[in-house]
Amino acid sequence: MSAIPIRLYPEQPKQVYLYASCLVDMFDPNAGIAALQILEAQGIEVLWLEQQSCCGQPAYTSGYTDSAMKVAKQQFELFDTDIPVVVLSGSCAGMLRKHYPSLLEKECDSDALAKFSNQVFEWGEFLLNICQIKLLDKGETTKAVVHNSCSARREMGIAETTMRLLKQMDKVELVEPKYASECCGFGGSFAKRHQDISLAMVADKAKHLLETQASFLLSADWGCLLNINSYLEQQQSGMRGQHIATFIWQRCYGGEL
Amino acid sequence: MSQHIHPQHFKQQSKVALADPQLRSSFRNAMDYLQDKRAQSFSEPGSFEQLQLRGEAIRKRCLNQLPELLEQLESSCTNNGIVVHWAEDAQQAREIVSGILAEENAKTVVKGKSMLSEEIALNEHLAALNIECLESDMGEYIVQLANEAPSHIIMPAIHKRKQEVAELFAKHIDGFEYTEDVDSLIKAAREVLRYKFEHADAGITGVNFAVAQTGTLCLVENEGNGRMTSTVPKVHIALMGIEKVVESLNDIPPLLSLLTRSATGQAITTYFNMISSPRQSEDNDGPNAVHLVLVDNGRSQAYSDERYRASLQCIRCGACMNHCPVYARVGGHSYASVYPGPIGKIISPHLLGLEATGDLVTASSLCGACESVCPVNIPIPALLRELRSDAKLPSASEQALKGQASHRSWLEESVWVIFRIIMTKPVLYRGLSFFVVRFSFLMPRLPAIWGPQRSNPKPSTKTLHQLMRERKKNS
Amino acid sequence: MSSKANILGRLKSATIESSKNSELTPNLTSELSACSSTFGLEQFQQQLELSHAEVINLDNPNQIEAKLKSLIKDNAWKHGVWSSSTNPSRFLDVERQLSKSEILRQVDGSESKADYFHHFDFGLSFSEAAIAETGTIVLHPGTNESRSLSLIPPVHVVIVCLKQLHHNFEQFMLDFEQQGQGRPMPSNLILVSGPSKTADIQQTLAYGAHGPQRLIVITIAALED
Structure with a gap:
């Protein structure tokens, strides 16, 4: 990949979706809670979609494009409000942001896909660049x-x-x-x-x-x-x-x- | 040359390579060296991206007019006195070369470095015809003595330590006094090869770029063997993949700069050799005849597919393999394809079919290191994904890639159908993930999912979905 | 159907919408002057020396004779081959001296392969162009010069006129195209950026792989056009 275009970040929103990824869901749910609480501490209301499962990446990278596409479509359609989607994984964020638009090209409206892609942020990226978070370290050295x-x-x-x-x-x-x-x-x-x-x-x-x-x-x-x-x-x-x-x-x- | 190995046996071959600590350290050291050299040559921020943009644009523009440029190249070369031949596949290419050699009554041939000649298995063909074909690039010479194939497209003997080279020379070079001193080793090979250059009947080289407007063949090298091969014998045969044509002389400088910096971190190689005709009446030396063999061998298949055409942008710098964590560990021979590493994974299917190369296209974590250093911005991970998908297509479509659908497996397909059903049915997903965490204590007792040296991942005791529900209830 | 027709047929039938691609084609020369910093002899010399070439700077052509004599003596060279400059007026005096030399023979096309491989200790030629950014000399074998001269003997001595120092390869190519408008390309045009070398054994650099082990570049500052 050549230079990744510089991303322009919006103002801090009032609401965001939290997309945890299936791995956090099953292997480290506490990280999900921590992520959510830190977002809330910034004064943001976090929307949790009960229907979220997996972004479809495993099927996609394995070459099962059709299965991946169906999963992606189901997930994509959950996000019906135009607010940021904060993802607890760089890899899943990449899938949503960089691959959904082409994967769902024939299935979904391209404007909606572009808008969605633009709303996808990895969790740390969101905190630093949008919330301009200032962490106060209370731990030991x-x-x-x-x-x-x-x-x-x-x-x-x-x-x-x-x-x-x-x-x-x-x-x-x-x-x-x-x-x-x-x-x-x-x-x-x-x-x-x-x-x-x-x-x-x-x-x-x-x-x-x-x-x-x-x-x-x-x-x-x-x-x-x-x-x-x-x-x-x-x-x-x-x-x-x-x-x-x-x-x-x-x-x-x-x-x- | 290494007839026993085949891309179909990639898994076994890579297993053997992984277990060889010497080989592992040879590759690791070489990759560290080459990565470092490349990084130094693009140390100025933005210098790579700027040049890459131009390189990509040149390659895309030239590919878009490929048939026209090839016709123009043929006519320019013909005007200059270079004889142009066309080969659809490896066999035709081999026969063209041996035909020229027969006509010239050539019995000994020296060869400059040419991956295309490996691709068409030229040496074996000529040997069968009792024509000696000696590799003259130092690395190629070493692997030829060892009866091996190159393990890297730029540094063919990258897998060999100097001790191994010394042993080879001791076995094959008369009067060689055993030494592991690299200068002395090179000197010994130099003597052997200079004799061969002086007495060879014909020289065969590859082509790095060919300029359509002027009929110019460009060779990039450090050693001088390419110049020797194309200067001293009375006949010069240049082998070229059809994708290597560019439009004008002005397309050359950015591509050359990208090539040498990406390959070895050099601002330029020692020699950049532009050949536009055989010896003219006013010239003092040079070959009396120059032949150019244009080889398709699967390239037009890649060309016809919008996705795969990008693979033809490749200028064969080897940066992708130099930065590939898989290549660094399994080495070049494991692939058993002429072109190893990431670029090999995406072009080999067009040369050999997907049936033979199915394991190559999956042997990548899609980490993207290759793409990030590709001087002409070939989206290698994306192409690998497409190839994986094509390998599993339900049926061969009209513009089929050889071996398409060959890696369909009923069992594997079912797994992903089940995955799809679960992931698209939220209730089912939540139910199942609840089941997984409920019985997570069983995980260690299940068969090892990724081998005995990694424990099975242990799910948490509750899912995040459950925690969120509890949270909602409590608030 | 011929192989040519088959190949071209396949390529021509593979029409892909290429609108996306053509947008990508930038003006190639637009950033030409923007890509590098220092220009000139210093960079030229520095780059050549980095590539293990030996650089000798002379103020004027009159010094060449003495310099060559001392090189020949110091290295105990017995036989050399030289080619005249394609622009003889520039080096007339030098060439007159060279043609009188007993150990130097001027290229006339009668040299055998064996002469180059076994007889000549060094080759001497003039370079019409050089490139600063990469420390490169441009050779143009043809009527005066042989290809073998700069390739086969163990040492290549090249006299470069500084008036012809180009900024980079790109600029050289543009100038070359402009000057040679309409004329066909020479049979062989070679860029040389150091002595022959290889790193094919365990990434260890060794010089004199197949071509000259030494490249001696003599630059002359005060040449009038």
Whole structure:
């Protein structure tokens, strides 16, 4: 992808949709609650759509375009109000923002798709650039390493945004792992279909993350975390990745979820 | 050359490569080196994007008028005295080359680096005709001695350590005194190859760009073997994929700059060789005859599909493989296709059909590193996704890609139909996800979903949907 | 049907709406002057030296003879081959001296391959054009010069006139096209940016892969047109 166009951000809205992703729904619902509460703390009313399931990306990247399209259509049609859709994953945000318009080209109105695409924001991106959030770090001094997903980095162009958001916590030293921009080896069905290659990738990723000796591993994408954590757990490492929303909530807003 | 391996066995081949720590470190080191060199050469902010925009525009414009430019190229070359041949497939291309060699009574051939000659398996063909065809690019020479295929399109012997090269030379070069000193190794090969250049009957090279307006063939290289091959023997045969034609001389500088900076981080290569005719009466030397073989071999198939045409923009710099986390780990040979790495994944289906290359198109996490460094902005991940989709099409359509629908599997398809049903029925989705978290404790006991070295992901004890309901109830 | 007709037929039948693409075509020359900073000898020399070439700067053509003599002596060269400049008026005196030299032979097309491979220690030629940005000399073998001269002997000495220093390859190409309007391209036009090299063994740079191990560039500052 050539240079990602500079995005112009609107004023902070009164209402937003929260799109949690199926992975947060099933694997880390507390991150969803944290994300929601932080949004509410900005004075925003968060709309939760009970009918949200999955963005369809797994089918899409596996080449099952038709299944992906039907899922995408059902999800897209849920968002009938023209307000921001705040997504708890760079990868799902990329799917909604960058791929829905072409995937649903023949099924849905192109103006509506363009409007929708323009309303899709990744959660951290939304907080930093639209809410202009100022985080007040109440935690202890610590060291954290961040893994940005490839979609966040190369599709959404928000890897730096996430870092800027986290840097606001002045007692957290952010350390950069070696090969920071390299993929963790998740890639949806790739991790299953080409397990050996995926394993080699995640093993290297884990090695570089552990080498930083950080106390926390943070990511804005549960896809990567699912992969990295599964590897770390099997290796009986003490490190376990968590969503940035959980980390921010715990340090800046007061405690447990 | 490495007849046993085939793209269909990619999984097994990559498994072997992954288990070879020496190979892994050879590739990792080489990739680090090449990534670093490229980054340095585009260190000025925006310099890459600006040049990329122009490169992409030039390639797109030229491809849009491809048939016309090819006809113009043929007529310009013919006017200049270059004989132009057309080959629809590999076999025709091979026969054209051996036909020319027979006519010239050529028995020994030196070859400059040409991936297209690998693509049409020229060496094997000539060997069968008792024509010696010696690779003269240092890397190609090394892999030829080892009876292997190139593992990288720019640095063919990237998988070999100098010790292995020294052993090869000791085995094959008479009078070679064993040394692992790279300067001495190059000197030894230089001596062998200079003798061959001096006595070869014909030279074969590839073409990096051909200029339609002037009938000019451009060769990009550092070693000088391309110049030797196209200068010293009495016949020069240039092999070119039909997509490589550009309109005018002015299209060349931006593309050359993109090519050398993306490939090896060089502002320019040592030699940029522009050949527009055989030796003229006033020239002091040069070949008496120059032949240009234009090869299709699946390219027109890619051309005819709006999505895949972009793959023909490629200028063969290798940056995509240099930045690919999969390539860095499995190496070039695992792909067993002439063009490895990300670009290989999207052009091999047109050369070999999707049936043979189905595993190649899925062997990517779609991380997009390739696309982010592509000098002509080929949307490689998007094309991979399209190829995955085509591999599973229900039936071959009219403008079928070879092997379309070949990777349809009833079982896999059912999985995604079920996925669709669940995800589009919110009640069903919530019910099922409730079931998943309810029985999450069973996950570790299920068969390992992604191998024994990663535990099965463990769902939470409640879904976010449940938590949200509870929250609503409480407020 | 011929292969040509089949290939072109397939390509021509593959008409794709290309409106999107044609919009993308920018004016190629518009950013020409905007792309680089420093210009001139310094950059030219710096780039050449980065590529492992040896650069000798002379103030005027009269110094060439002495310089060549010392090069020949220092390197113990026994046989050289030289070609005259395509613009002889510029280097008339130099060429007169060269033609008197006992160890130098002027290209006349009678040299054999063996001469180039085994006899000549160095080749000497004049360059009509050079490119600063990449440290590149442009060779134009033809009537006076042979292709082999700059390729096969182990050393290539090239005399460059600074009046012909182009900013970058793009500008050279534009000038070249303008000057050569209508004329066919020369059989061979070569850009050289250093001695022959390779990094094909374990990314270790080695010079003198197939072509010259050394490239000696002599620049002359005070040449009048």
